[in-house]
Amino acid sequence: EVQVVESGGGLVQPGGSLRLSCAASGFTFSSYWMSWVRLAPGKGLEWVASINEDGREIHYVDSVKGRFTISRDNAKNSLYLQMNSLRAEDTATYYCARSAVCDGGRCYIDLWGRGTLVSVFS
C-alpha cells in the first residue's frame, strides 16, 4: 500500500524540541519531493518546508527558518522535521506529504499522512 505515516508528535514546553518522522512505503521514496504541512487549531493549512529528491534543495516558510530543519534518509525511506525553540504558535497537526502529480514543470502534493499532533504549552 502506498502510504506515509507520521510519528513523533507530543506535548512540549515553549523553547523545547521535537523530532517528527515520516515513514514512506509502497513507492520509490527517493524519486519525489517531500514536504511538511501543518494545520493549527481553528486555522487553515500552512506549508512548512519542502525538500527535493536528494536533499540538496530545501525551502522553509519564514516563521520556522532557523528553528526547524527538514531532512531525509532515502536509504530508510524516511522524512524528518527537527523542531527547536518551539513556540505556542507551532501547535498544530503536522502532515507529511509527497509531491508526485507533475504538470508543466510543477509537482503537486498527492499523498498525505494522517498527521501527528504537536502541542506547545507552558
Next chain:
Amino acid sequence: DIQLTQSPSFLSASVGDRVTITCRASQGISSYLTWYQQKPGKAPKLLIYAASTLQSGVPSRFGGSGSGTEFTLTISSLQPEDFATYYCQHLNSFPLTFGGGTEVEIK
C-alpha cells in the same frame, strides 16, 4: 511572497446546489494552482491540479478554471459527502502558500 485570498470563507448550501469558490493570487501564478478538500480529522485530498486538471478518481462534478490571478473551484451538484473545507495552494515559487480555506456547510 504570494498571498492567496479565498472567498467566501464560509458557505451554506443544499444538496444539489451549484457551488463556486474563488481563489485570488496577489500576483500572477500562471496555472500553478491546486485545490484540496479536507474533512475534520482527515488528511487533505487532492481534487484539481494545474488549475483545471481533475485528479484521477475525483468525481466529474468537481471542476477548476482560471489562470494568472483568479481561479475558481466549481461543484456542479453538491453531494452530502462534499461538505468539507476546501483550500487552494499555489506552486509558482517558494514559499508555497495556501488560501485561508472555504468551509462548506449543509443548509
